[in-house]
Amino acid sequence: MFLDKNLLLLFSLYFGCVVSLESFSQTVKFKLTQNKVRNKQTTCKYALNYDYPGTVYTKKPSKVTCTVKSWPKSVGIDYKKKTTFFIGNFSAVVTIKIKKV
DSSP states (O other), rough: HHHHHHHHHHHHHHHHHHHHHEEEEEEEEEEEEEEEEEHHHHHEEEEEEETTTTTOOOOOTTEEEEEEEEOOSOOOOEEEEEEEEEEEEEEEEEEHHOOOO
């Protein structure tokens, strides 16, 4: 009986940790200007997974996908942008790097 109660408690704690994973998604649009290329529409889709009290998972399964419209093939991109999101009662600072060589 003692073993059954401990096993049930352990399972409940594990299930509670798995269920507490939350997700946040947002799309951010901005104009990218670099070198001689000006004002190209850029869209970044953020899909962040986090756990309370404020741990954002930077590896899988969180991800950021960015697209830049009409960027010339012969021109490289080396751009960095920092964005702060307010999620519930904490904030997450995400820095993205857009590179094209």
